[in-house]
Amino acid sequence: MITLASDFGTPYPAAMKGAILRRCDVRLVDIAHDFPRQDVTAAAFWLTQVLPEFPPAVHLVVVDPGVGTDRSALVVRAGEHVLVGPDNGVLCPPARALAGAGGIEAYEIAAENPRSATFHGRDVFAPAAASVHGVAPDRLPELDPLSPAGEIVDLAFPDPEIDPDRAVGTVLVVDGFGNVVTNVPGGILDGRETVEIDGKRRPVVPSYAHADPGTPVVTVGSHGNVECAVNRGRGEEAFGLAPGDTVRIGFE
Amino acid sequence: MITLASDFGTPYPAAMKGAILRRCDVRLVDIAHDFPRQDVTAAAFWLTQVLPEFPPAVHLVVVDPGVGTDRSALVVRAGEHVLVGPDNGVLCPPARALAGAGGIEAYEIAAENPRSATFHGRDVFAPAAASVHGVAPDRLPELDPLSPAGEIVDLAFPDPEIDPDRAVGTVLVVDGFGNVVTNVPGGILDGRETVEIDGKRRPVVPSYAHADPGTPVVTVGSHGNVECAVNRGRGEEAFGLAPGDTVRIGFE
Amino acid sequence: MITLASDFGTPYPAAMKGAILRRCDVRLVDIAHDFPRQDVTAAAFWLTQVLPEFPPAVHLVVVDPGVGTDRSALVVRAGEHVLVGPDNGVLCPPARALAGAGGIEAYEIAAENPRSATFHGRDVFAPAAASVHGVAPDRLPELDPLSPAGEIVDLAFPDPEIDPDRAVGTVLVVDGFGNVVTNVPGGILDGRETVEIDGKRRPVVPSYAHADPGTPVVTVGSHGNVECAVNRGRGEEAFGLAPGDTVRIGFE
Numbered sequence: 001m002i003t004l005a006s007d008f009g010t011p012y013p014a015a016m017k018g019a020i021l022r023r024c025d026v027r028l029v030d031i032a033h034d035f036p037r038q039d040v041t042a043a044a045f046w047l048t049q050v051l052p053e054f055p056p057a058v059h060l061v062v063v064d065p066g067v068g069t070d071r072s073a074l075v076v077r078a079g080e081h082v083l084v085g086p087d088n089g090v091l092c093p094p095a096r097a098l099a100g101a102g103g104i105e106a107y108e109i110a111a112e113n114p115r116s117a118t119f120h121g122r123d124v125f126a127p128a129a130a131s132v133h134g135v136a137p138d139r140l141p142e143l144d145p146l147s148p149a150g151e152i153v154d155l156a157f158p159d160p161e162i163d164p165d166r167a168v169g170t171v172l173v174v175d176g177f178g179n180v181v182t183n184v185p186g187g188i189l190d191g192r193e194t195v196e197i198d199g200k201r202r203p204v205v206p207s208y209a210h211a212d213p214g215t216p217v218v219t220v221g222s223h224g225n226v227e228c229a230v231n232r233g234r235g236e237e238a239f240g241l242a243p244g245d246t247v248r249i250g251f252e
Numbered sequence: 253m254i255t256l257a258s259d260f261g262t263p264y265p266a267a268m269k270g271a272i273l274r275r276c277d278v279r280l281v282d283i284a285h286d287f288p289r290q291d292v293t294a295a296a297f298w299l300t301q302v303l304p305e306f307p308p309a310v311h312l313v314v315v316d317p318g319v320g321t322d323r324s325a326l327v328v329r330a331g332e333h334v335l336v337g338p339d340n341g342v343l344c345p346p347a348r349a350l351a352g353a354g355g356i357e358a359y360e361i362a363a364e365n366p367r368s369a370t371f372h373g374r375d376v377f378a379p380a381a382a383s384v385h386g387v388a389p390d391r392l393p394e395l396d397p398l399s400p401a402g403e404i405v406d407l408a409f410p411d412p413e414i415d416p417d418r419a420v421g422t423v424l425v426v427d428g429f430g431n432v433v434t435n436v437p438g439g440i441l442d443g444r445e446t447v448e449i450d451g452k453r454r455p456v457v458p459s460y461a462h463a464d465p466g467t468p469v470v471t472v473g474s475h476g477n478v479e480c481a482v483n484r485g486r487g488e489e490a491f492g493l494a495p496g497d498t499v500r501i502g503f504e
Numbered sequence: 505m506i507t508l509a510s511d512f513g514t515p516y517p518a519a520m521k522g523a524i525l526r527r528c529d530v531r532l533v534d535i536a537h538d539f540p541r542q543d544v545t546a547a548a549f550w551l552t553q554v555l556p557e558f559p560p561a562v563h564l565v566v567v568d569p570g571v572g573t574d575r576s577a578l579v580v581r582a583g584e585h586v587l588v589g590p591d592n593g594v595l596c597p598p599a600r601a602l603a604g605a606g607g608i609e610a611y612e613i614a615a616e617n618p619r620s621a622t623f624h625g626r627d628v629f630a631p632a633a634a635s636v637h638g639v640a641p642d643r644l645p646e647l648d649p650l651s652p653a654g655e656i657v658d659l660a661f662p663d664p665e666i667d668p669d670r671a672v673g674t675v676l677v678v679d680g681f682g683n684v685v686t687n688v689p690g691g692i693l694d695g696r697e698t699v700e701i702d703g704k705r706r707p708v709v710p711s712y713a714h715a716d717p718g719t720p721v722v723t724v725g726s727h728g729n730v731e732c733a734v735n736r737g738r739g740e741e742a743f744g745l746a747p748g749d750t751v752r753i754g755f756e
Binding site: 253255257281282283284285286287298301302303304305306307427428429458459460461462471472473474476479483484 | 512513514515516518519521522523525526532541542569570571572573619620621622623626627
Binding site: 008009010011012014015017018019021022028037038065066067068069115116117118119122123 | 505507509533534535536537538539550553554555556557558559679680681710711712713714723724725726728731735736
């Protein structure tokens with residue numbers, strides 16, 4: 001199985017699929033191709049959430065604003081999974097989530113003279129994903145092991161500050177419903193009926209529909225973090241929050 | 253085969269696919285993941301149109317504004333098909349369309365302590381779809397048969413009023429081309445060259461391109477109902493009609 | 505394998521998938537379903553780029569503003585590939601790209617009384633794609649060979665004018681990143697550090713990130729043509745160019 005994720009929209013992902021399918025017969029599963037364009041952090045967050053749902057697979061990830069520069073092209077083994085994509089940090093958080101006890105090993109793809117300088121998804125990463133499907137990376141001559149693994153570009157989500165009376169976090173992403181996903185662990189809401197978000201008191205609910213339609217609420221999202229939402233409405237509008245914003249959560 | 257339909261956008265559907273594929277090896281087919289958000293009626297309409305095109309399959313349907321409340325989680329056998337989703341009416345019209353002579357039986361999913369309160373698509377419905385794939389629902393211990401079947405929440409599309417000189421209907425959905433789909437059976441257009449829509453006379457055509465580009469027309473859509481459209485334009489703008497609106501069709 | 509491409513959005517493509525899958529068990533791959541609506545030229549351009557990436561397959565293409573009129577429904581064999589779609593030109597450029605040394609043969613689909621006049625994707629083309637999957641077109645009685653092949657509607661992309669000191673081209677499409685794709689072969693940029701686009705001097709770069717973020721640049725896109733782009737921005741806004749526009753490229 002090869003999963004595909006990108007910020008490409010269409011029809012570029014189909015070119016990657018063709019490039020894979022003419023090399024091997026494999027199941028393809030789309031993760032998303034509408035990640036915020038060139039936003040490595042948002043893509044890394046979503047992949048960290050979604051890829052661990054999958055059985056062992058090759059995950060092709062192309063959010064690649066540096067395509068055609070000297071950034072490396074990587075294959076990363078993470079436990080029983082393999083990630084393929086650019087060396088810009090987008091692979092690291094999902095690799096840690098996938099590795100389990102199996103560890104992480106990184107390889108550089110030796111791609112000489114790719115067909116284009118602007119579409120390595122088709123010309124470098126898709127062929128590498130097809131090659132590594134069903135084959136251990138250390139058996140592929142076109143992959144050069146990196147040592148130490150720490151050489152690849154990493155990306156860390158910001159850490160929240162958590163005090164006895166408040167938490168200060170960051171908005172990681174806003175989902176398609178307008179739900180504002182923060183980096184603050186949901187556990188801080190345990191046993192609370194309300195919290196203050198940026199100075200305004202809001203009800204804490206187990207899920208959206210526990211408040212009347214239109215009510216701004218605070219809940220624990222499916223990722224386990226604090227989420228600011230509106231039942232049948234859009235949290236990012238009601239809370240005035242966008243990705244990257246600081247969010248202050250005050251307790252009693 | 254498991255089909256997937258939701259109002260999730262991306263990347264949540266991919267989490268459902270992972271949750272299925274780590275439990276069973278099955279073909280997955282997307283119906284749509286951009287149904288109007290939390291609009292149970294629109295989803296039910298489209299599924300009633302599209303699902304009967306498929307061979308016998310499990311259909312995972314997650315338009316679920318009440319996620320995390322006490323609404324039930326259902327498996328519905330409809331003839332040779334099985335539907336899995338929330339008990340909010342979205343499953344009933346497609347179940348009737350799929351049942352044929354085979355009848356309908358409903359089961360409640362006994363999901364104790366799901367992993368999240370906000371994403372039952374991943375945590376309740378996708379695992380249930382994987383379980384029921386290839387297994388009769390009455391052989392699964394986690395499914396409790398409901399009796400009588402009438403206990404589940406139903407949803408009926410509004411009925412049009414049809415008189416000798418006019419019909420009064422409702423706009424069910426507007427499709428991506430801007431075509432306005434009503435609940436009025438297309439048969440009322442038989443043999444007519446024009447009708448009045450909300451007081452304005454419009455040509456009746458067999459298909460869009462039988463009128464000049466830009467012309468508002470009335471036709472029978474692929475669902476068999478009266479549709480208000482514009483050749484190479486957008487019907488919902490030209491007719492000023494939106495989902496839920498009343499539409500008056502006057503004959504000679 | 506059957507690939508699917510259309511301007512349908514959702515959920516109409518799912519109806520085509522159901523219509524195929526209830527007739528045969530075949531892998532389905534989406535190319536795109538958000539081609540600019542009823543824009544035969546844009547669809548033909550993208551398909552010409554993407555379909556040659558695939559191994560031999562049946563390609564179902566439904567961009568069909570003339571549905572329900574007397575335009576023909578076609579099956580076109582192009583080398584080892586087969587295209588299925590309306591006779592409006594959309595199939596010809598990709599057929600030439602796919603044919604290689606294998607030549608092109610066209611057949612008309614004898615579809616009597618299709619179920620609808622407005623959705624031949626579901627009612628004519630999907631069934632034809634299922635029939636021709638794995639079977640040579642000349643063995644299907646419902647296909648009538650056309651002779652000569654030239655009878656089908658063709659579509660040619662505009663030719664650029666290329667002079668020693670300038671090129672005058674046309675914008676073919678704008679991609680999802682806002683990159684402006686022209687019909688001017690990328691070779692004219694060889695060895696140049698800058699060119700003038702519509703009178704303004706712009707740097708020529710090997711890929712987007714070779715300029716500072718926000719800089720308008722000129723590069724060779726993955727299709728091999730001149731592309732006007734902005735690193736981490738939108739080329740169509742910076743250059744003021746849209747599909748169909750003339751673009752003047754001046755050299756030193």
